[in-house]
Amino acid sequence: MTAENARFTFSIDDRSLALLLDEALYPLDAIYGAAYLFVDRCYIFLDRPADKQVQVRFRTKSDSTEQDLEALAGEFANELLNQVLRLRISESTKSIREYTLARAFFGDSSQASIDALLAELDAEELADDPLEINVPWESGT
Amino acid sequence: MIALRFHRSLYPAPAVHAAVAAYGELARIEVEERDEDIAVTLSDIDPDFADQADEFADSFANHVLFEATRSERGEA
Amino acid sequence: MKSHTIELPRPQVAADQLGFFRFGDIAGRVLLTNDAGEWHFLGREDFAALVAGTLPAEHPERPTLLAKGFLRSELDLDALSERIRRKKSFLGNGPHLHVVITTLRCNQDCRYCHASRTDMDQVQTDMSLETAKKVVDLAMQSTSNYVAFEYQGGEPTVNMDVIKFCVEYSREKNRYEGKTLDHSVVTNFTYMTEEHAEWLLANDVLVCTSLDGPEELHNYNRTWRSGSDAYGSVREWMAYFNRRWIELGRDPHLWHVDALTTLTRRSLEQWKDIVDLYVGLGIRSVHLRPLNPFGFASKTWDQIGYSTDEYLAMYEEALDYIIDLNKAGTTIIEGTAAVLLKKMLTPDDPNYVDIRSPVGSGTGQVAYNYDGTILPSDEGRMIHAMGDPMFVLGQVGSTSYSEIVGHPTVKSMAVASLLDSLPGCSSCWNAPYCGVRPLHNYRQTGDLFAQRPNTPKCAEHMTIARLLFERLAEDTTGEVEAIFRRWTVQRPRVRDED
Numbered sequence: 001m002t003a004e005n006a007r008f009t010f011s012i013d014d015r016s017l018a019l020l021l022d023e024a025l026y027p028l029d030a031i032y033g034a035a036y037l038f039v040d041r042c043y044i045f046l047d048r049p050a051d052k053q054v055q056v057r058f059r060t061k062s063d064s065t066e067q068d069l070e071a072l073a074g075e076f077a078n079e080l081l082n083q084v085l086r087l088r089i090s091e092s093t094k095s096i097r098e099y100t101l102a103r104a105f106f107g108d109s110s111q112a113s114i115d116a117l118l119a120e121l122d123a124e125e126l127a128d129d130p131l132e133i134n135v136p137w138e139s140g141t
Numbered sequence: 142m143i144a145l146r147f148h149r150s151l152y153p154a155p156a157v158h159a160a161v162a163a164y165g166e167l168a169r170i171e172v173e174e175r176d177e178d179i180a181v182t183l184s185d186i187d188p189d190f191a192d193q194a195d196e197f198a199d200s201f202a203n204h205v206l207f208e209a210t211r212s213e214r215g216e217a
Numbered sequence: 218m219k220s221h222t223i224e225l226p227r228p229q230v231a232a233d234q235l236g237f238f239r240f241g242d243i244a245g246r247v248l249l250t251n252d253a254g255e256w257h258f259l260g261r262e263d264f265a266a267l268v269a270g271t272l273p274a275e276h277p278e279r280p281t282l283l284a285k286g287f288l289r290s291e292l293d294l295d296a297l298s299e300r301i302r303r304k305k306s307f308l309g310n311g312p313h314l315h316v317v318i319t320t321l322r323c324n325q326d327c328r329y330c331h332a333s334r335t336d337m338d339q340v341q342t343d344m345s346l347e348t349a350k351k352v353v354d355l356a357m358q359s360t361s362n363y364v365a366f367e368y369q370g371g372e373p374t375v376n377m378d379v380i381k382f383c384v385e386y387s388r389e390k391n392r393y394e395g396k397t398l399d400h401s402v403v404t405n406f407t408y409m410t411e412e413h414a415e416w417l418l419a420n421d422v423l424v425c426t427s428l429d430g431p432e433e434l435h436n437y438n439r440t441w442r443s444g445s446d447a448y449g450s451v452r453e454w455m456a457y458f459n460r461r462w463i464e465l466g467r468d469p470h471l472w473h474v475d476a477l478t479t480l481t482r483r484s485l486e487q488w489k490d491i492v493d494l495y496v497g498l499g500i501r502s503v504h505l506r507p508l509n510p511f512g513f514a515s516k517t518w519d520q521i522g523y524s525t526d527e528y529l530a531m532y533e534e535a536l537d538y539i540i541d542l543n544k545a546g547t548t549i550i551e552g553t554a555a556v557l558l559k560k561m562l563t564p565d566d567p568n569y570v571d572i573r574s575p576v577g578s579g580t581g582q583v584a585y586n587y588d589g590t591i592l593p594s595d596e597g598r599m600i601h602a603m604g605d606p607m608f609v610l611g612q613v614g615s616t617s618y619s620e621i622v623g624h625p626t627v628k629s630m631a632v633a634s635l636l637d638s639l640p641g642c643s644s645c646w647n648a649p650y651c652g653v654r655p656l657h658n659y660r661q662t663g664d665l666f667a668q669r670p671n672t673p674k675c676a677e678h679m680t681i682a683r684l685l686f687e688r689l690a691e692d693t694t695g696e697v698e699a700i701f702r703r704w705t706v707q708r709p710r711v712r713d714e715d
Contacts, residue, residue, distance in 0.1 A: 006227040013218040028151070032210040036640050040670040043199030044206055046151045054151065059199060070221065077225055085228055085268065086239070086644045092232030096294065100252065103298035104305065163664065207668045210640040 008077040012069045017058040019073065021080075024052055030083035031056065037079060042072070142184040143198040147205060149178055156208035157181065164201050231270025236286045236297075240264070241646030243683055244690035253300035254560055254649040255285040258690055300564060304649075307568040307581065311360030311622065314570055314582035316367045316595050317352055317383060319344050319376040321587055324407050325447060327439045328521050329479055329508055333599055334371050342371065344587040349379045351613035352585045353387045357394055358618040365399040369595065371587075374408045377416075384420055401425055403477075406454040407441055414454070418461050426451055428476035428498075430484055430491040438481050438521075455498065469499075476500050480508055481521040485528065488535045496542065496549050504552025505535055507677065510660055511599040525673040529680045536684060543700045550704045557682055559705045560650045561689075562698075570594070572652035572678065576634035579610065579627030589613040593627055596656040608656070630655040633665035641669045651678045 010019040021031060031054055035044045042058040049055050058072060147157050157179045161170050169185040183198055190197045238249045247264040250256045259267060259278065266272040267287070272279060282288050286297045321342035323334040335342050344352075356364060366387065368380050384400050391398055401423035417424060428451055429435045435448040455474045462472040476498075478484065478491055488505070495503045507528045508521065539551050559567040570577025578593035585591060589612050592598045597608035610616065610624045621627070634653035636642040642651065654674050658667035669675045688697050 004227055005224040007222055007224050009220065009222045011218050011220045029213060032206075032213055033640070033644060035206065036210045036668075037670055039203050039207065039668050043196075043203055045199075045202050046148070046206070047146075048148045048150055061196075066219070073221070074223055074225075077223060081225060081227060082240075083644070085230060088230045088232045089235055089237065090644070092235065093237035093289075096289075096292070097237050097252070099294055100298040100301055103295065104301035105308070203668070207640070211666065 006077070006081060008073065010073045012066055012073075015060045015064050015069075017060075017069045017073055019056045019076065020049070021054045021056060022052065023054055026054070026080055026084060027087060028054070030080060030087050033083040033086070034076060034080040038072075038076065142182060143194060145181045145183070145198060145202060147179045147181065147202075149176075152179065152205055152209050153212055154179060156205050156212055159208040160201055160204040163204055168197070226265075228265060229269040231268070234270040234289050235268070236289055236292055238287050239644055239646045239648060243646075244687045246690060248646050248686055248690075249282075249287055250646050250649050251286055252304075252649065253286060253297055254304050254564075254566075255287075255300075256561065256649075256686075257281060257285055257287060303564050304560075304566050307566055307573065307577075310362075310568070310581075312356075312577075312579070312581055312583045313359065313361040313363045313568070314365050314367060314577070315352075315356040315359070316369055316582065316584040316598075317344070317349070317373075317379075318585060318587045318595075318598065319349075319368055319370060319373040319379040321371040322375045323370055323372040323405075324375075325372065325405050325439050325441050327479075328481060328517065329438070333595075333602055337375070342587050343376045344379045344585075344589075346379065346382050348585075348587075348589040348613060349382050350386060351589060353383050353390065355591075355613050355616075355618060355621075356583070356585075357387060357390050357396070361396075363397045363399070365401065368400070368402040370403075372405055372408050373402055374404050374413055377413050380422070381416065381420075384422060399423065403427075405439065405447070406451050407445075407447060409450075409454050414457060414461070418458065418465065423475070424458055425475040425477060426455065427479065428455075428494070428500075429478050429481075430487055431494055434483060434487055434490070437483060438479065459499075470501075473499070475502065477504060480505060480528070480531075482523050483521070485523055485531045488531050489538060492535060492538060492542075492549070496547055501548055502550045502552055502555070503539070505532055506553060507673070509596070509599075510657070511596055511603075525676045529677065532681065533684055536681075536688075540688065540697060540700060543703075544696060548703070553681055554685060554701075555704045557650050557678075557685055558701045561682075561685065562702055563705050569652075571654060572650075574634060574636040574648070574652055575631035576652060576655060578630045578634075578656065579624060580622055580631060583610075583621060585613060591616055591621060593630060594656065596654075596660075600656065600660060607659070629665055633658070639666070639669060641675075645679070647679050647682045650682050 006025070008019055010017055031046070035046070035056055038044060038058065042060050045057045047055045047057065056076070058076070060068070060072070064072070154174060157172065161172060161181070164170060167187040167190060168183045171182040173180040181201070183201065186194055186197055236251065238251045240247050240249050246258045246260055248256060248258055257278070263272065263276070263278060267282065279288070283291055286292060321333065321335040322337050322339055324337055326334075356366065366383055368383070373380060380402060387398055400421070402417065403425045405427055427439065429438045432448040435451070436446065439447045441447040455476070458474045459469065463469055476495065484491060492503055507525070508523070510518070536551055536554060539549055542549050556567050556569045556572050559565065566573060568577070568581065570581040573581070578597065582594055583591060584593070584595045584598050586598055586601070590601065591610040591613060592601060592608050593610060600608055608626060610621050610626060632638070633655040636648045636651060636653065639653065642648055642653070645651070653669070655665040657674055658672060659665050661667065661672070685701070689701070692698050
């Protein structure tokens with residue numbers, strides 16, 4: 001079911017936890033999404049130690065043991081993988097959602113798409129019309 | 142006085158400014174926009190929070206993260 | 218500093234085979250939800266296979282996943298759009314709930330009510346008939362075909378003339394408007410007279426009262442200035458109304474006094490007594506809502522307030538007790554669960570103004586203060602009463618209907634509560650069932666957009682939805698789902714009065 005495992009290296013110190021993430025594997029959007037869900041329990045700080053590298057530092061709001069911090073690291077790593085999955089699904093279904101939501105709220109979205117396409121074609125025709133033959137005379141002055 | 146540094150590629154400037162606006166009444170906040178990062182200095186923290194200055198600064202950073210997330214993640 | 222490494226399986230993703238869905242771990246399984254409010258549980262291995270595009274063609278869950286729109290192949294986009302349209306049909310309605318504050322005067326001095334009342338000699342806080350006429354004129358302009366006037370206070374029956382006027386004048390106007398009208402009065406019964414009662418009965422006005430629990434608890438929470446027995450008064454008048462409706466030939470299932478409980482710290486210890494009292498009185502709905510952080514000082518909160526965790530621990534016990542009562546044949550509904558279950562188990566949305574996206578403030582409900590000040594909700598009025606004019610939308614007589622629903626403050630609240638655009642919410646499995654309360658955020662953090670994971674409402678809505686889904690996931694016989702479905706059919710008439 002899985003092609004490979006995701007490895008997360010983290011360091012623990014007092015009430016703090018730090019993870020180093022590769023932005024090529026974990027888009028910034030996913031890092032934000034995962035980190036934000038922990039603001040109720042932790043103070044979070046992002047830093048960039050090198051190009052395409054993001055360090056996420058957590059400091060827990062209440063006292064925590066080493067086991068607590070290890071569990072927190074696991075929870076964050078799991079959430080980060082979920083966020084990457086959410087992002088992939090979200091990107092892949094963008095046009096589906098645009099269609100269904102447009103049709104749900106604004107009626108016939110196929111008509112809306114046709115209207116948008118016609119407007120786009122009109123704009124292109126105008127752009128290819130150096131003599132401005134298509135410009136209505138009222139606005140041509 | 143506490144100094145924080147927000148990397149520009151991770152924290153958009155408007156996010157930092159929004160947090161400054163939210164916390165502005167509770168501390169003296171100086172902002173210096175540099176090439177790579179935005180440096181924020183917190184001082185004269187409200188007496189109600191002065192004995193928890195670290196938590197105050199961390200809360201400020203969480204607020205910047207919140208604003209950054211809000212501006213970067215517009216939709217599902 | 219110690220360094221560690223953990224390894225987790227990285228999911229394979231065949232995103233081009235999937236419909237849009239959100240997901241989360243519940244009851245040891247993965248719950249999938251989508252924009253139409255559809256949901257489905259999968260085991261972890263099946264979920265991994267679904268995401269990887271390796272779910273076998275003959276897999277027993279596949280037809281259901283297809284029908285609900287979680288798979289891309291054969292996805293009927295138009296049918297899905299239609300389901301979303303139906304689910305969100307409230308967006309096209311306009312405000313249906315119109316809260317009219319007939320007076321701030323009240324003869325009770327409840328522990329949780331401070332900013333929304335004055336003493337009985339403060340007659341200048343009575344709404345005038347002239348203002349009442351302007352309120353009705355404005356409310357009847359709503360684009361909603363259903364308009365519910367809800368009379369609140371203070372104690373609204375202290376200004377009975379305004380209630381009578383609004384009922385009669387709105388009905389007169391409705392001869393030309395053709396809307397469905399409801400009128401309800403939220404009364405503590407301490408100012409009720411037989412004359413007023415008979416008028417309310419004769420004019421089909423729904424009656425809702427505050428009943429905080431057994432006598433000692435009710436009288437502790439709700440101090441009656443005269444020193445009389447507030448609990449006894451409530452019981453006496455509930456019995457009067459319920460008897461008279463039967464005498465008038467009304468169906469007691471539809472015509473009875475509804476009751477609302479306000480939960481203080483002391484109530485949390487007596488939740489079972491409260492539920493038992495409601496069952497004993499034949500009340501079919503108990504709404505176990507947490508105390509609102511409005512209208513009183515922090516010193517008072519220390520006495521009567523409690524943490525979200527304490528509330529939710531009570532709620533879970535009470536929910537299971539209420540489910541058990543239903544299993545034993547007693548019909549009693551928990552209000553918040555009923556709202557969420559309607560979203561989960563039916564193609565519709567209950568249009569409960571406090572738990573929807575966007576929130577109903579200004580677009581689902583409007584509140585009119587005694588002096589004609591227009592506010593997006595009664596909570597907005599509380600904040601106004603505390604000296605903050607942030608949520609004032611205008612004044613009856615000079616502000617138009619379109620100015621109210623298009624007010625920048627109303628738009629801001631809509632944006633601040635649109636779950637599809639909020640970080641943390643937009644990807645949350647509970648997004649189809651949840652709701653943000655920007656006024657709560659403002660009261661607690663000074664910001665309409667609060668950091669959602671830090672807000673009590675996030676924990677409250679997510680925990681209650683999780684409890685309901687857990688019980689559905691563990692319901693091997695279908696008994697609990699049958700009970701939950703009954704709760705969605707017998708929709709409580711209770712409306713949010715806070």
